[in-house]
Amino acid sequence: MPTHAVSAAKPTYPGVYVEELPSSARTISTVTTSVTAFVGHTRRGPLNEPVRITSFAEFERRFGGLSSQSAVGYAVHQFFGNGGTVAVVVRVAKARSGKAACVTLESTEGHSECPVLEVHAKEPGVWGNGLRVAVDYDTPHCDETFNLRVYDARGGAREAFTGLSMDASHGRYAPTVINSGSRLIRVEAVGEGRPDPSGTVSKPFGHELPDLAVDLTVKIGEVEREFTLYDPDCDGEAPCNVTELAQLLERKLRALPDAPGKHAFAGVEVTAFGRRVQVVAGSTDPEDVVRFLGECANDLGLEASVNGPVFPLEGGEDGDPPGPRDLIGNEADKSGIQALRGEDDINLLALPELAAYESVEDMVTVVSAAQRLCQERRIFLLVDAPSTWVSVDSARAGLAAFEPVRGNHAGLYFPHLQLTDPLTGRLRSFPPSGAVAGVFARTDAERGVWKAPAGTEARLAGVHSLTVKLTDRENGLLNPLGLNCLRTFPMVGPLVWGARTLEGSDALDSEWKYVPVRRLALHVEESLHRGLQWVVFEPNDENLWQQIRLSASSYLHNLFRQGAFKGGTPREAYFVKCDHDTTTDEDIANGVVNVLVGIAPVKPAEFVIVKIQQTSGQFEL
Template sequence: MADYLSPGVYVEEFESGSRPLEGVSTSTAGFIGLAQRGAVEGLPLLVTGPADFQRAFGSYLSESAFGSYRYLAYAVEQFFMNGGSRCYVMRVAPSDAKPATNGDRLADALSISAKNPGAWGNLVSVSLAPASKAKTQIYEVTDKRYRVKNANGFYAGDVVSFAAGGEVQLARIVSVQDNIVELAEPLDGDVVDTALLPSKVLSTSEFTLTVAFGDEVEIFEKVSLNPEAPSYLDKVASRSNLVDVTALVTSTAATAPFEQLTGDAEGVLEFVLTGGSDGTVGNLSAADFIGEDRGPGRRTGIQSFIDNDVVSIMAIPGVTDPNVQLSLVAHCENLGSRFAILDIPREKTKVADVLTHRDLFDSSYAALYNPWLSVFDPLDKRNIFVPPSGTMAGIYSRSDTTRGVQKAPANEVLRGVVGLDVQYNTGEQDILNPAGVNLIRSFTGQGIRVWGARTASSNSLWKYINVRRLFIFLEGSIKAGTNWVVFEPNNDQLWARVQRTIDAFLTRVWRDGALVGSSPSEAFFIDIGRSTMTQDDIDNGRLICVIGVAPVKPAEFVIFRITQKTGSE
């Protein structure tokens, strides 16, 4: 309770009602795969469009170099084409992939390497040119102390040059205070110049570093080799998206930084990085996609998505190794907040072969789709077959946005798809659909459509994709919207507020058509209080709320029973 010590009027705010509970997003996808460039460890990168993907991860990969691992770029493109709005991408690279470096160029002075491995780094050009960030004139000399007109831009440790009458002297700054600059060694001759247009100038010595990759150019102006200066090369270049730069030397009083690096007093030094390699596909293994947990901010592969709490749909396009797919499913089950879309190997087209692959899984957090899809390849200028997971992720996102997560992502048209690798008929689907394999089929006059909405679960309660994803939505929304409850007094007032909060949210969900029933009482129930908690629960800090909902199920089988009506009836 607040202290009231002085007489007066006190106005205070307090919360008396329930807090509004917002639904979490269910349409954000996460992709893992090979790319031209991009970080291979850390946090997955947000991508909001195909152009955004190309800026961060490069363009399409060739079939000759990457084979069946090249489908990430196509999957992301299909995701956005089919209605996706945002996704997170994590790159995987072979273990023998190497970043491009400066090699023997300036090897004793600078270490420059591409930001991440890949042959793309061999196209990064680097140039250095002398520069100066500050100039001033000297007004007064006292031993090694020089009173200057303006000391802004001068820092202890900087190398400065004094130019007078065509001659240049170099010195190192010991300290700077107000407009007094102290040098390690005194300057020779008469250095004072009070003229309006001075002919004797004291200047700092720096250089400008320019890094270019295609149309992407980064310019780091007037950087120095002085670790004490804000313009120190390592500090400034750490902002680069293209390269990692480390200075192996520090500034010396005898040499200007540009000359210290290049051996020349003036001019421009240009070179390109070399030694970058994409690695060999043969060195890829399931472990590269599963990833390693190297600690926060350094995880790779699937493990990198542990740090992401936004993604709700996961896919590794074209990678059908059972070890990888089972790890992805386990990842989704452990978190309980995301759903895996799995591809079936392209060569497995016969019903028996498809069922063999499908039998590896039993999870309500995953769904399998077949066959592969024919799309246009801008790289080879022809149609190619790509895995369906990227397209399906886009359809999930589109269906969630237009209809809601309660709508099964089926009977939807696939955009940008011109054909199927295999045309399955109804008889074959009669076998595959009950087994949990969702087929994509072509119907005369209706285009190519998703014709299945089943999970890979053997539990009939969770056989429909929309039911599982609805529960993911409900659980995530309630968890995110009730954090305020933690550490509140566990009493009747809190229980009532929690019940009102969840009741208002589920009523809105019911009105949106996600729950069955003609009234909220038929659609859900909320039980909280003494009926759900014992005194032991309360003593141990547990608040238990039991919620039951009746989700809508898709009309998977539409049956019209028709009979003949006779005239006498």
């Protein structure tokens, strides 16, 4: 345990002196094991940008939730439903497809209508057509600044930006403030002047208000109503300023009957700013324009500017689903799966869209690129069986296509899952990678990364059934080929019943045959890689080697105590060697220190053989 250094005590009298010294031991922290990356098409979200989320509710806010066109949405839903805790989502769309919704706000302050501010949805997609923008001048400097509010009519999100200016030298310059703070929109100044306010804005009232005891006719949308603005017998004292006038007008309008199912009158907002009032219908329907009709309304100046309650964004288009090249992406611009290169703490990768590819060759091409990334970043890839594998025979025949990608950084899972689609309430088949990733996360949390994410504890929550029901004999045909089977057992239900890597076929006889062995090694490698960063630029001598041995051994001993390794003693479970045998004089001259670490991983008990012998005679207990 590290201690704090204090100044050395100077002995001045006979006795015992205590001095604290800093510890030379450096600890190696364990890294994450089950953060899962999902790459593919979503309803919305930033393109080619990894976003870390911790719940499906957060996925709904950032990426628009479930969509019948998005396998990623369902996979994330199943991941969290099966015990997943942290996911990283990368939205990918076909290159040069999709369009962001937009609206151009105009200004009539200069008595000539001209565009001043373009408002675009933050990301491309149809989702942006549900955005609504409202503008008002209710600010401390109502002649110069404005407020802008954004509503997502479909998702419910709201944002407000106050005290904005169209002056680029102002501290609240609208494009700067909005573009840095909004998750819904981005804006661009295209002219001079402030955007007109939404709703109906009056002309400036004088210092003395006109006679308010008048009958007015108001029309919101297609609904027309009449009312008396001020009745001395019912309304008490007459308003003496614009603020009181706004309160009276709002109360009168809200009391008027609405059309069935509407909230246009009941939710009216009347705001006073300067010497004017702004009347906005209680609706996000752009057609609910507030109009005051007749001579009395003209005398009061209630129609200086008339707009809808909100300005709707339009023209958003979804991008086409990504193809193989889009998913693979480009390392230079970090698109597709290459966007994960700059992201730390990713342990699993799922590409649920691949299972629906008509061409198995395209699928294998993406898997090959994904495996290269996984090898470089110490990630394990979860591969879904193609949707065309609808029987044991088709699976056995189709496995030949995966021969070029039989690596040990991936596992292949078959068959697909049957779940109730939350959008339709009907059973649908889904690729299993999302649910399997959740099982990995749950197993890691409960037992450790060295425990095979399979067996009776690896239940698939929320799964109704499997698209192919396998028998023991059929499972016995597929397991030796390195194909992880999903099974259904009585009293337990659907579960994961295989823990081999793609390199785990019996014919290959690989030392990385089992998923938990491969993942434990990746975990150890990444932990040591990060935990030994302090070694760089230290003097390369026996003192350094001793500290490395101490740090690495302490870390491995902790894993040994948790049951990660086989062997009854630490000597049987692991070793760390860093001395003159591993680091020669030539290595020292070249600035190299070599550390040799060996571990004895626990392999899963794939075959449990019970031998029963019949005997005669009696047993005495």
